[in-house]
Amino acid sequence: MPTNVVMPQMGESVAEGTIIKWLKKPGDRVERDEPLFEITTDKVDAEIPSPAAGVLAKILAAENETVAVNTVVAVIDGQMPGEAAESAQGSAVAPAPRAETMAQAPPAPAAAEAPPAPAKALPEQVRPGEKLRSSPLVRRIAREHNVDLSRVQGTGLGGRISKKDILKFLERRTPAMGETRAVRPSVPSKPPASYGQTVTFSGPTHVTAMTPQRRLIAEHMIASKKTSAHVTTVFEADMTNIVQTRESMAAEFGRSQGLKLTYTPFIARAAVEAIKQFPIFNSSLEGNNIVYKQAINLGIAVALETGLIVPVIRHAEEKDFLGMARAVQDLASRARSKQLNVEEVQEGTFTLTNPGIFGSLFGTPIIHQPQVAILGVGVIEKRPVIRNDAIAIRSMAYLMLTFDHRIIDGAIGDQFMAFLKNQLETWQEPVI
Amino acid sequence: MNKPMPQLTYLEAIRQGLWEEMERDASVFLLGEDIGSYGGAFKVTAGLQEKFGEDRVIDTPISESAIVGAAVGAALMGMRPVAEMQFMDFISCGLDQLVNMAAKIHYRWGAAVPLVVRGPSGAGVHGGPFHSQSNEMWFVHVPGLKVVAPATAYDAKGLIKASIRDNNPVIFYEHKYLYRRTREEVPDEDFIVPLGKAAVRREGSDIAVITYGAMVWTALEAAELLAREGISLEVVDLRTLLPYDEQCVLSSARKCSKVILLHEDTRVGGLAGELAAVIAEKAFEDLDGPIVRVTAPDTPVPYSPPLEEYFLPNVQKIADAARQLAAY
Numbered sequence: 099m100p101t102n103v104v105m106p107q108m109g110e111s112v113a114e115g116t117i118i119k120w121l122k123k124p125g126d127r128v129e130r131d132e133p134l135f136e137i138t139t140d141k142v143d144a145e146i147p148s149p150a151a152g153v154l155a156k157i158l159a160a161e162n163e164t165v166a167v168n169t170v171v172a173v174i175d176g177q178m179p180g181e182a183a184e185s186a187q188g189s190a191v192a193p194a195p196r197a198e199t200m201a202q203a204p205p206a207p208a209a210a211e212a213p214p215a216p217a218k219a220l221p222e223q224v225r226p227g228e229k230l231r232s233s234p235l236v237r238r239i240a241r242e243h244n245v246d247l248s249r250v251q252g253t254g255l256g257g258r259i260s261k262k263d264i265l266k267f268l269e270r271r272t273p274a275m276g277e278t279r280a281v282r283p284s285v286p287s288k289p290p291a292s293y294g295q296t297v298t299f300s301g302p303t304h305v306t307a308m309t310p311q312r313r314l315i316a317e318h319m320i321a322s323k324k325t326s327a328h329v330t331t332v333f334e335a336d337m338t339n340i341v342q343t344r345e346s347m348a349a350e351f352g353r354s355q356g357l358k359l360t361y362t363p364f365i366a367r368a369a370v371e372a373i374k375q376f377p378i379f380n381s382s383l384e385g386n387n388i389v390y391k392q393a394i395n396l397g398i399a400v401a402l403e404t405g406l407i408v409p410v411i412r413h414a415e416e417k418d419f420l421g422m423a424r425a426v427q428d429l430a431s432r433a434r435s436k437q438l439n440v441e442e443v444q445e446g447t448f449t450l451t452n453p454g455i456f457g458s459l460f461g462t463p464i465i466h467q468p469q470v471a472i473l474g475v476g477v478i479e480k481r482p483v484i485r486n487d488a489i490a491i492r493s494m495a496y497l498m499l500t501f502d503h504r505i506i507d508g509a510i511g512d513q514f515m516a517f518l519k520n521q522l523e524t525w526q527e528p529v530i
Numbered sequence: 531m532n533k534p535m536p537q538l539t540y541l542e543a544i545r546q547g548l549w550e551e552m553e554r555d556a557s558v559f560l561l562g563e564d565i566g567s568y569g570g571a572f573k574v575t576a577g578l579q580e581k582f583g584e585d586r587v588i589d590t591p592i593s594e595s596a597i598v599g600a601a602v603g604a605a606l607m608g609m610r611p612v613a614e615m616q617f618m619d620f621i622s623c624g625l626d627q628l629v630n631m632a633a634k635i636h637y638r639w640g641a642a643v644p645l646v647v648r649g650p651s652g653a654g655v656h657g658g659p660f661h662s663q664s665n666e667m668w669f670v671h672v673p674g675l676k677v678v679a680p681a682t683a684y685d686a687k688g689l690i691k692a693s694i695r696d697n698n699p700v701i702f703y704e705h706k707y708l709y710r711r712t713r714e715e716v717p718d719e720d721f722i723v724p725l726g727k728a729a730v731r732r733e734g735s736d737i738a739v740i741t742y743g744a745m746v747w748t749a750l751e752a753a754e755l756l757a758r759e760g761i762s763l764e765v766v767d768l769r770t771l772l773p774y775d776e777q778c779v780l781s782s783a784r785k786c787s788k789v790i791l792l793h794e795d796t797r798v799g800g801l802a803g804e805l806a807a808v809i810a811e812k813a814f815e816d817l818d819g820p821i822v823r824v825t826a827p828d829t830p831v832p833y834s835p836p837l838e839e840y841f842l843p844n845v846q847k848i849a850d851a852a853r854q855l856a857a858y
Contacts, residue, residue, distance in 0.1 A: 233819060
């Protein structure tokens with residue numbers, strides 16, 4: 099029986115995906131769950147496994163082609179003789195992609211909170227595990243106010259988002275945040291028609307379309323600039339202690355833990371300690387309220403050839419140095435091999451970026467909305483500095499913090515940085 | 531405000547409306563079974579023959595077909611007949627005269643047919659399957675007719691007068707349960723309630739209950755009960771079923787975003803189905819829950835009092851539906 103392979107839905111708001119690469123050719127034998135093609139979407143890049151075993155009969159969407167979710171992109175023909183029949187008889191089967199989103203499933207209500215069981219079921223009773231439930235009215239309000247419904251808590255039957263829920267959600271937003279597009283972390287499924295102006299240039303030009311990921315980044319950057327009052331402060335930290343620790347421990351670390359010892363977990367640990375001291379850096383502005391998040395979900399910017407991605411270390415406050423190092427390496431390597439889950443790039447509360455690896459002294463990073471601060475690290479290099487009225491050679495780095503001046507004053511920003519600098523310069527925590 | 535307005539029952543209000551129209555317009559006359567010397571089975575027309583004489587309050591043989599046929603003929607000749615069905619159940623005997631003659635004459639030949647067929651309908655008085663039906667939908671489906679169903683004494687008077695003055699055939703459903711059970715102050719002066727206009731009987735915000743006839747009162751009672759539970763019902767009284775007040779229906783549906791359609795009539799083919807369709811077509815994006823019907827089941831009206839009680843929508847059934855819908 100032929101099985102249709104469709105473009106999977108990578109998150110609720112994602113409407114389309116672009117095929118980057120086919121990993122099999124027509125006629126190739128493919129096993130069930132074997133990587134079949136690579137895609138890029140507004141939210142994440144992913145490798146899509148085959149929904150069935152058989153022979154790749156037809157490829158219906160070429161590389162670099164963008165197709166709507168659930169479009170049939172290939173057909174896998176039948177089983178090899180002797181194999182058990184697949185249940186999907188010629189019907190469209192969405193492969194279970196690695197990056198299948200979990201974020202949209204409504205939480206099953208706790209028994210105590212469940213509404214009294216109705217005597218007779220209303221039509222369209224909600225069953226747990228189904229997709230986000232709302233109503234025509236709620237969807238219209240969401241559309242008119244640019245609300246991402248996955249952010250709205252539903253209190254109706256089975257977690258359905260009711261009119262009351264969305265009106266309450268809107269009430270909590272201030273006019274300043276009326277443009278949700280500017281603050282919400284996910285991209286609308288229909289991006290604006292264009293980001294740039296018409297180019298008038300008399301000489302020859304070369305035109306390429308923006309990839310979905312590029313469009314997403316463009317939108318986020320502009321939206322963030324429009325939303326936050328960006329201010330950047332720069333400190334210089336003496337990293338000699340950390341450089342020495344890293345150099346002396348790198349071999350042992352690799353041998354015993356199978357991990358490469360980089361500077362990132364040092365910075366991440368120090369940043370987490372600083373955030374614990376100054377929790378406002380782990381907040382968001384929602385309506386007239388500052389929402390402090392208990393968990394520190396640390397985003398780590400990773401530069402890929404195709405663009406930037408920010409995987410998130412959840413509950414970074416619970417991780418010691420080793421746990422942090424492992425998480426950093428795991429997320430970075432999976433980001434590069436496009437194997438991140440959607441939820442692993444969502445719900446960050448604070449972001450680290452490291453332009454120093456490209457030689458940058460310092461920069462002025464843009465805040466990843468709806469966060470309120472982003473910490474950057476410049477290149478770590480030996481510089482002549484004054485120590486005890488003598489010129490010394492020390493490993494130095496500039497640290498820069500861009501923060502949202504709407505809710506964080508300069509003094510607080512600088513206190514945060516002074517604390518961070520001190521953490522790094524007086525590093526004590528054992529790495530193993 | 532010099533003299534207090536008299537309290538009239540629903541039945542007395544209809545009688546007063548007939549009386550006033552007969553005084554006002556000599557072309558208005560009544561015909562029906564036992565409506566003259568006996569004053570009608572429910573005494574709606576009591577005293578009218580004494581006042582207006584046998585030529586204007588005519589006792590007829592027991593033949594609804596003849597009554598309606600005579601009324602159609604008289605209307606074509608410029609009179610304004612008001613025919614009584616002793617029970618609206620028996621209007622089926624005059625069906626051909628109504629749907630193939632009265633309803634189509636103006637469309638086909640351009641002649642007005644200003645007649646009213648009125649009578650008691652509805653259940654709740656242990657009348658059994660032949661004296662309790664709500665058969666208004668037989669006529670709501672007939673273009674060319676108007677169908678009216680008042681719920682209050684004031685409306686009963688204002689609507690019967692408006693129906694008599696209307697140049698189209700009007701089927702006027704009086705609810706027999708309300709005849710002597712509802713009374714209110716009704717001005718003893720000339721006024722009409724326009725056809726085609728609904729009334730919001732109670733303002734609310736959570737669920738719009740759209741209904742007519744005796745169920746208006748049941749809905750109001752349920753609204754009172756649910757208000758104590760924090761559920762706010764808006765109660766819409768349609769008053770005219772054809773043409774119904776679409777604007778009012780949609781505006782309450784949009785305002786509350788949840789709707790219960792309530793009627794004493796049975797479910798399949800009831801007015802609730804039509805209203806549900808128009809709400810779904812025109813106010814879909816304002817809905818926050820399924821459109822819910824509370825109606826009688828699809829059976830004849832039982833005679834047995836407990837069965838009749840089970841058959842009819844009541845406060846409890848409305849409240850149950852509203853609680854579920856509010857939680858949706």
